[in-house]
Amino acid sequence: MSKPGPGYYPGFHTLDQKKFWDAATRQVILERVHNVPEIRFFKPEQARLMEAVCARILPQDDRGEAHKIPIVPWIDERLFTDRHDGYRFEDMPPDREAYQLGLRGIEEIARHLHGKGFCDIGIDEQDRILETLHDARPPAAPEIWKQLPIHRFWMLLVQDCITVYYSHPWAWDEIGFGGPAYPRAYMRLERGEPEPWEKDEKRHEWTAPGSSLSEKFTHVAGQAEHRGGPQGGTH
Amino acid sequence: MQRIETPMRRFADGEEVDYAIVGVGAGGGVLLQRLARAGFRVIGFDAGPFWDTERDWVSDETGSHKLYWNDKRITGGQDPLALGANNSGKGVGGGTVHWASFTPRFHPSDFQTDTLDGVGADWPLTYWDLKPYYELMEKELPVSGPYFPWGDPHSYPYGPHPMGGVGDVLIHGCTKLGLGVSAGGPVAILSGSRADRPHCIYRGFCIQGCKVGAKASTLITHVPDALANGAEIRAHSMVSRVHVGKGGLGKNRRVTGVSYFDAEGREHFQKAKAVVVAGYAIETPRLLLNSGLANSNGQVGRYLMAQAGNVVLGRFEELIRMYKAPPAHALTEHFYETDPKRGFARGFAVQTVGPLPIAFAKQLMTAKGAWGWGLRRLMMDYNHWAALGLLGEILPNAENRVTLAGEKDQFGLPVAKVTFNLYDNDKKLIEYGKQKVMDIMWAAGAKEVVQEARYAHLVGGARMGRDPGESVTDQFGRTHEIANLFICDGSLMPTQGSANPGLTIMALAARIADYMIAQGDGIFTSDRRAMEPPAMRRDLSPPDTWGHGMPTV
Numbered sequence: 001m002s003k004p005g006p007g008y009y010p011g012f013h014t015l016d017q018k019k020f021w022d023a024a025t026r027q028v029i030l031e032r033v034h035n036v037p038e039i040r041f042f043k044p045e046q047a048r049l050m051e052a053v054c055a056r057i058l059p060q061d062d063r064g065e066a067h068k069i070p071i072v073p074w075i076d077e078r079l080f081t082d083r084h085d086g087y088r089f090e091d092m093p094p095d096r097e098a099y100q101l102g103l104r105g106i107e108e109i110a111r112h113l114h115g116k117g118f119c120d121i122g123i124d125e126q127d128r129i130l131e132t133l134h135d136a137r138p139p140a141a142p143e144i145w146k147q148l149p150i151h152r153f154w155m156l157l158v159q160d161c162i163t164v165y166y167s168h169p170w171a172w173d174e175i176g177f178g179g180p181a182y183p184r185a186y187m188r189l190e191r192g193e194p195e196p197w198e199k200d201e202k203r204h205e206w207t208a209p210g211s212s213l214s215e216k217f218t219h220v221a222g223q224a225e226h227r228g229g230p231q232g233g234t235h
Numbered sequence: 236m237q238r239i240e241t242p243m244r245r246f247a248d249g250e251e252v253d254y255a256i257v258g259v260g261a262g263g264g265v266l267l268q269r270l271a272r273a274g275f276r277v278i279g280f281d282a283g284p285f286w287d288t289e290r291d292w293v294s295d296e297t298g299s300h301k302l303y304w305n306d307k308r309i310t311g312g313q314d315p316l317a318l319g320a321n322n323s324g325k326g327v328g329g330g331t332v333h334w335a336s337f338t339p340r341f342h343p344s345d346f347q348t349d350t351l352d353g354v355g356a357d358w359p360l361t362y363w364d365l366k367p368y369y370e371l372m373e374k375e376l377p378v379s380g381p382y383f384p385w386g387d388p389h390s391y392p393y394g395p396h397p398m399g400g401v402g403d404v405l406i407h408g409c410t411k412l413g414l415g416v417s418a419g420g421p422v423a424i425l426s427g428s429r430a431d432r433p434h435c436i437y438r439g440f441c442i443q444g445c446k447v448g449a450k451a452s453t454l455i456t457h458v459p460d461a462l463a464n465g466a467e468i469r470a471h472s473m474v475s476r477v478h479v480g481k482g483g484l485g486k487n488r489r490v491t492g493v494s495y496f497d498a499e500g501r502e503h504f505q506k507a508k509a510v511v512v513a514g515y516a517i518e519t520p521r522l523l524l525n526s527g528l529a530n531s532n533g534q535v536g537r538y539l540m541a542q543a544g545n546v547v548l549g550r551f552e553e554l555i556r557m558y559k560a561p562p563a564h565a566l567t568e569h570f571y572e573t574d575p576k577r578g579f580a581r582g583f584a585v586q587t588v589g590p591l592p593i594a595f596a597k598q599l600m601t602a603k604g605a606w607g608w609g610l611r612r613l614m615m616d617y618n619h620w621a622a623l624g625l626l627g628e629i630l631p632n633a634e635n636r637v638t639l640a641g642e643k644d645q646f647g648l649p650v651a652k653v654t655f656n657l658y659d660n661d662k663k664l665i666e667y668g669k670q671k672v673m674d675i676m677w678a679a680g681a682k683e684v685v686q687e688a689r690y691a692h693l694v695g696g697a698r699m700g701r702d703p704g705e706s707v708t709d710q711f712g713r714t715h716e717i718a719n720l721f722i723c724d725g726s727l728m729p730t731q732g733s734a735n736p737g738l739t740i741m742a743l744a745a746r747i748a749d750y751m752i753a754q755g756d757g758i759f760t761s762d763r764r765a766m767e768p769p770a771m772r773r774d775l776s777p778p779d780t781w782g783h784g785m786p787t788v
Binding site for chain 1: 290291293294295297298300304305309310311315317318320321322323333334335337397398399400403436439440442446546553555556559560563586587588590591592593594596597600601603606607608609610611612616617618619622652653689691735
């Protein structure tokens with residue numbers, strides 16, 4: 001872990017603090033880092049498509065191969081074990097079905113626009129296709145989006161990617177999140193000051209490598225409809 | 236760190252108990268403890284596990300998924316509610332395991348919104364009936380915080396917590412705008428150690444379950460004392476039906492016990508002289524509907540409420556690091572009461588929120604439409620953002636409700652369908668309230684402010700009331716229809732104010748317990764309904780409640 005990762009906190013590695021974490025927390029996090037599951041839910045061609053899609057939803061071209069955070073295996077694991085969040089919107093199919101349909105929809109859009117599969121077009125074209133999901137304006141596969149509200153599928157997909165990426169300690173290093181602090185505690189609560197074992201921020205100009213269409217995202221289409229989207233607790 | 240050394244009683248199969256309580260959360264946990272202390276034979280059923288907090292809980296967002304009610308439910312209507320982690324716990328302690336633990340009292344006006352504002356419904360009791368129980372619960376949990384100036388002003392047994400970055404933002408913003416602010420509480424988090432519970436260590440994972448033991452949950456505040464007094468907790472036991480029979484009292488129907496599925500999926504029957512349903516605002520109506528009970532007037536499942544919980548995110552030039560300190564640590568209730576000038580009834584609170592990375596990234600996804608490189612870049616500024624939450628009163632409406640869906644769960648039981656719509660007053664309140672929270676964020680010096688629409692909490696669905704035609708229970712949680720069937724949880728609430736419901740659920744539970752204890756065996760042997768409020772019992776608190784701090788007003 002010597003290579004500096006992305007983000008403004010060079011040299012910060014939450015995993016270096018693991019000896020200060022409680023045993024149960026340490027086990028859960030190390031398991032996540034070292035025991036990436038095999039693909040069991042997606043068929044091989046679906047897994048390949050998922051890899052291409054997730055590589056645009058949370059691109060990692062700025063990370064060295066050894067430090068890319070695996071996303072698809074954990075979404076696969078969730079779907080294989082049929083673990084969900086305790087509710088389903090009345091207009092949505094169950095998650096497994098939603099993924100099967102949604103992947104078909106993405107592939108159909110790619111073929112409609114480019115005559116090729118999603119995996120076989122350039123990343124700019126891929127971004128543009130995903131943007132049609134984000135905007136809820138799919139240029140193809142209307143029969144699929146009739147069964148699968150496209151804005152809800154987009155939220156589901158992005159939410160799943162977020163859950164996996166930002167649960168990884170390398171992502172915590174990137175954003176300067178201190179991570180677990182039991183039983184040790186946080187001492188410096190105000191003014192954003194770092195603990196002695198945290199790093200202060202060192203900002204620098206940062207440009208997204210490769211395609212940057214997704215840098216200029218806009219509000220999701222039909223914002224009002226999204227009330228009650230994927231949400232954990234707050235206050 | 237939780238340590239429960241007491242060996243637990245186990246009632247034999249076929250043995251009749253006095254009370255079967257379904258759900259050991261905020262309401263069920265307090266009630267179980269009191270009934271046990273008063274000498275009743277009582278079992279608390281919970282569909283989830285009896286947590287070993289050191290072994291089962293982690294300082295990790297994803298690793299805490301099991302704390303929530305993740306079984307199948309359908310959500311719909313024009314403004315569907317997110318369930319699961321947002322508002323539904325599973326396992327002993329229930330929602331108090333994952334609450335942020337803000338514990339403001341309701342205001343006196345909350346108990347009579349119909350009389351005062353011509354909206355909502357009056358409660359069958361007043362603030363003054365509940366006040367002694369608020370004071371009692373604030374000592375039992377206990378609550379930390381500064382002097383509280385709104386509603387019925389009061390102070391707290393434990394001192395306020397130190398500020399974190401988000402609390403400072405709320406203080407700066409409110410002060411700039413001339414709004415009062417309560418900093419460092421009220422929260423049910425220990426600011427100093429008490430007995431074998433340690434003080435807060437500000438690790439920020441409150442809603443992932445407090446491994447420290449500083450944040451109150453009935454799992455650590457009331458359940459240990461319940462066990463020490465002979466209660467049984469039957470964990471991993473999903474109650475599927477409340478049974479009725481004649482019960483030897485003439486033509487009136489009486490409940491006789493509950494059926495439940497154990498961890499292996501085997502169905503059992505537990506005989507009980509009385510049953511208390513305490514499964515919260517969705518599972519309580521669901522169990523009553525699945526049992527076909529207490530619903531001859533069609534009121535079960537109706538008047539379900541969630542509070543407007545819009546989260547306002549502000550980006551600051553300086554660092555905030557909102558993962559430190561409890562998410563719940565400062566609030567203002569300046570806008571709580573009705574102001575006719577605003578053009579809508581009732582009001583709202585503004586509270587600190589401290590989303591951890593996954594929650595925050597999802598908020599950016601909905602608030603800004605962020606994805607791809609844009610999301611990665613925004614998230615690299617995680618430590619520059621602060622989050623404040625609106626907590627706004629949404630009025631009860633009969634069409635916001637829990638019904639049974641056609642689909643079944645893993646036990647073959649019809650699942651709950653939740654239908655939710657916002658109405659005119661709600662929409663106006665949210666629009667106005669959200670703007671005020673954004674004003675506070677700007678006034679605090681934010682350079683960018685965005686917001687995400689969402690809801691917080693659940694209450695209602697089996698409301699109490701004076702009119703048996705318009706409600707499910709009386710003011711003591713006793714169902715109008717069956718004299719030995721009670722409800723004791725948030726589903727009782729006829730309105731919800733703009734306060735987090737946990738403390739009020741517990742206060743109601745302690746009052747219901749006093750009623751049951753005062754009635755004694757009468758509940759088991761008679762259909763007569765005494766309506767005299769009970770005298771408050773101060774001798775039923777868990778050990779270590781008294782002799783710690785003396786709030787002065």
